[in-house]
Amino acid sequence: MSSIVEGFFGAVGRMALPLRRDVHDAAKIINSAFYWSFISPLKGRPIRFRASISEMVKAGYNSVPIVATISLFVGIILALQAAYQLKRVGALIYVANLVGVSLTRELGPIMTAIIVSGRSGSAFAAEIGSMKAAEEIDALTTMGINPVRYLVVPKLVALMVMVPALTVLADLIGIFGGFLLATTAVGLHPYSYFQQTVNALLIKDVFTGLLKAWAFGIVITLVGAYQGFKVEGGAEEVGRRTTASVVTSIFLVIIVDLFFTSLFYFFT
Amino acid sequence: MENAIEIKGLQTHYGDREILKNITVSIPQGRTTVILGGSGCGKSTLLKHLIGLLRPTKGQIIIKGKDISGLQEDELNEVRKKMGVLFQGAALLNSLTLGENVALPIREHTRLNDSTIGIMVRMKLDQVGLSGFESFCPSQLSGGMKKRAGLARALALDPELLFFDEPSAGLDPVTAAGLDELILKLRNVFRMTIVVVTHELASVFTIADYVIMLDRGEVAFNGTLEELKASDNEKVRMFLERRPEKETYSPDDYFRVIAGD
Numbered sequence: 001m002s003s004i005v006e007g008f009f010g011a012v013g014r015m016a017l018p019l020r021r022d023v024h025d026a027a028k029i030i031n032s033a034f035y036w037s038f039i040s041p042l043k044g045r046p047i048r049f050r051a052s053i054s055e056m057v058k059a060g061y062n063s064v065p066i067v068a069t070i071s072l073f074v075g076i077i078l079a080l081q082a083a084y085q086l087k088r089v090g091a092l093i094y095v096a097n098l099v100g101v102s103l104t105r106e107l108g109p110i111m112t113a114i115i116v117s118g119r120s121g122s123a124f125a126a127e128i129g130s131m132k133a134a135e136e137i138d139a140l141t142t143m144g145i146n147p148v149r150y151l152v153v154p155k156l157v158a159l160m161v162m163v164p165a166l167t168v169l170a171d172l173i174g175i176f177g178g179f180l181l182a183t184t185a186v187g188l189h190p191y192s193y194f195q196q197t198v199n200a201l202l203i204k205d206v207f208t209g210l211l212k213a214w215a216f217g218i219v220i221t222l223v224g225a226y227q228g229f230k231v232e233g234g235a236e237e238v239g240r241r242t243t244a245s246v247v248t249s250i251f252l253v254i255i256v257d258l259f260f261t262s263l264f265y266f267f268t
Numbered sequence: 269m270e271n272a273i274e275i276k277g278l279q280t281h282y283g284d285r286e287i288l289k290n291i292t293v294s295i296p297q298g299r300t301t302v303i304l305g306g307s308g309c310g311k312s313t314l315l316k317h318l319i320g321l322l323r324p325t326k327g328q329i330i331i332k333g334k335d336i337s338g339l340q341e342d343e344l345n346e347v348r349k350k351m352g353v354l355f356q357g358a359a360l361l362n363s364l365t366l367g368e369n370v371a372l373p374i375r376e377h378t379r380l381n382d383s384t385i386g387i388m389v390r391m392k393l394d395q396v397g398l399s400g401f402e403s404f405c406p407s408q409l410s411g412g413m414k415k416r417a418g419l420a421r422a423l424a425l426d427p428e429l430l431f432f433d434e435p436s437a438g439l440d441p442v443t444a445a446g447l448d449e450l451i452l453k454l455r456n457v458f459r460m461t462i463v464v465v466t467h468e469l470a471s472v473f474t475i476a477d478y479v480i481m482l483d484r485g486e487v488a489f490n491g492t493l494e495e496l497k498a499s500d501n502e503k504v505r506m507f508l509e510r511r512p513e514k515e516t517y518s519p520d521d522y523f524r525v526i527a528g529d
Contacts, residue, residue: 131361139359142319143373143421144345 029148029226036149037156051154059120059155060162064169067115071170074107075099075177083186092186096196099178104205108171109163110257113216116163117249121224124155125245128228129238137229152225156218163217164210171209208264215260216253223249272297272429272461273318278327280313287313289485291327300455300462300475304507305482307467314482315433315465319353320344331429349377352422353431358414360406366393366417367402373424392420396450412443419450430454432464436471448474469508481507 041047082098128151131137140147175197182188227245231237273295280288287310295301305311316322317329320336328335336347360369370389374380380388393399396416406414415435422430432451436444448471454460455477464475472479472493479496481489481504488503489496496504506513517525 134357134362135355135359136361138316138321139353139355139361141321142348142351142353143376144348145372145376146341 025230026222026226029152029229030222032146032148033152033156033222033225036146036153040149045149047153047157048150052157055154055158056162058123059116059158060165063115063119063166066119067112067166067170068173070111070115071103071108071174072177074111075103075174075179076181078102078107078174079178079181079186083182092182092188093192093196095178095182095186095188096193097200099182100175100197100200101205103174103178104171104201104209106209106257106261108167108174109209109213109216110253112163112166112170112213113220113253114250116159116166116217117220117223117246117253120155120159121220121249122242122246124221124224125227126238126242127151128225129231129241130235132229132231133234133238147229148225152221155225156221159217159221160214161217163220164213167210167213171206204268208260208268212257212260215256219252219256220249223252270297271295272331273463274328274330275314275318276328276330278314278317278324278329280317280322280324280326287485288317288324291482291485291487293480293487293490295461295463295480296478297461298455298459299477300451300464301478301480302472302476303463303465303480303482304467304472305488306507309482310485311465311467311482312433315431315463318463319351319431320348349373349425350427351429351431352419352425352427354415354418354422354433354435356434356437358406358418360414360418360421362406364406365402366398366404366406366409366420369406369417370402370421370424373421377425388424392423393417395423396420397446412439412446415439415447416450419447423454426458428461430460430462432462432466434466435464436466436468441470444468444471445474451475469510 036045037047078099079095082095083092086092086094086098128137131151137147140150179190179193179197182193183190224245227241227248231241271294275291275293275295278288278291279286291314303311303314313322317324317337318331320339324337327337329337331347332350334343334347336344339347360366361372364372367386367389370392371385374385374388389402390399393402396419398413398416398420401409401413401417406417409417435447435451439447451462451464452475455462455475462475464471466472476493476496478492479490480487481496483503489499489501491499496508499505505511
């Protein structure tokens with residue numbers, strides 16, 4: 001009997017101990033990333049501005065084509081699916097409401113976040129991971145340069161700016177996609193579709209979407225950085241950690257989305 | 269003889285495994301000290317402690333009168349500005365050019381303007397025989413050139429202490445000898461305190477003034493190069509004469525090993 005109990009607690013302990021270390025490592029990275037982004041600039045150690053701009057170009061500007069294309073198609077798909085149901089009740093004009101509201105509140109931010117996790121989150125993990133494997137991180141530390149400040153903070157700043165910016169783009173192009181379909185295939189009048197969209201959208205819808213996008217940017221950067229810094233071995237582990245960073249960041253983006261959406265549902 | 273670094277009762281663990289067992293040695297000022305030992309004896313771990321990348325479980329590492337094992341990150345960075353480190357793979361940042369790599373510590377720790385930094389970078393690259401290469405990327409260089417570029421970066425802030433991790437690993441004998449020559453020059457001309465971790469006997473006899481030999485996490489020998497050559501310590505003799513370790517298996521032991529218990 002006692003051996004079963006022992007075995008059970010032993011198994012729980014063996015699972016919990018590595019988890020405790022993971023939580024500790026993650027907390028350390030989150031803590032120093034926020035310290036070097038928000039506190040240390042106030043103490044006269046500014047963030048690296050030029051590096052942040054170049055990260056913005058890499059993570060934001062370079063993903064404009066893919067974000068634009070995907071959100072155009074998502075807008076068209078949404079309009080098609082909405083028209084399929086709304087046709088039955090003769091309320092085709094509400095396609096505009098559905099496309100506008102669901103894109104700005106939900107699909108714009110989440111599609112953008114998923115694209116950015118795939119493009120930039122994985123790139124962050126691979127970059128930091130291969131630097132760790134090649135002792136470059138150790139070299140930075142021995143030069144008295146904090147690796148989190150040098151590598152993570154510009155990425156964090158870049159994604160905090162660029163994920164909302166890309167979301168605005170995705171919203172606009174997605175709505176345009178819905179507009180294209182509704183005015184051609186469904187036969188709605190362009191002006192009434194436009195008017196209906198404007199009436200349906202509230203500032204709140206757009207704003208909550210952008211707030212979510214901002215949070216997603218933080219999640220994606222921190223997951224990528226965490227997985228990168230966890231690399232201990234060589235190239236094989238870099239690959240494994242890169243994959244893990246995409247999976248984890250998409251998962252956490254959805255969790256954060258659930259949290260924010262329920263918060264906004266009950267409190268706005 | 270004045271000491272640059274004093275290590276007192278250093279003990280360290282990876283998880284439950286004890287890597288360094290109560291190490292007490294000192295490293296003399298203005299000399300080249302070689303830390304010698306077979307693979308897995310803990311010499312790289314000792315180096316990581318000296319440059320503040322790992323914290324010991326117990327013991328003190330006193331550099332210029334300060335125990336670095338208990339310092340805060342900010343205070344440790346002040347000590348690090350007086351140190352240069354050349355890593356085994358040179359550890360140049362691949363996203364930057366050679367010039368930017370060498371300029372990195374100068375940009376980070378001083379407020380000099382770009383033209384002054386440019387002059388300093390060209391000086392340091394010239395010192396290691398790489399003038400004219402500042403716009404090259406690390407991926408365009410050979411192994412030996414990378415090491416020399418890494419050395420230029422380590423020298424960027426005119427350190428008092430210079431650490432080398434396996435400088436001749438992966439280099440051909442001619443390039444390795446060139447690097448040894450550079451180490452000698454740095455000691456003779458700049459009176460730097462140099463610590464080299466290696467297991468290459470040829471370069472030990474060229475560059476070492478003082479030798480610390482580790483064996484399974486313990487100090488097997490420490491003394492000058494002459495004392496090393498004259499030593500009759502069994503471990504030292506085995507190392508110097510390249511004798512393999514004797515098989516200590518009895519047939520019964522071997523049976524136990526392959527049976528798996």
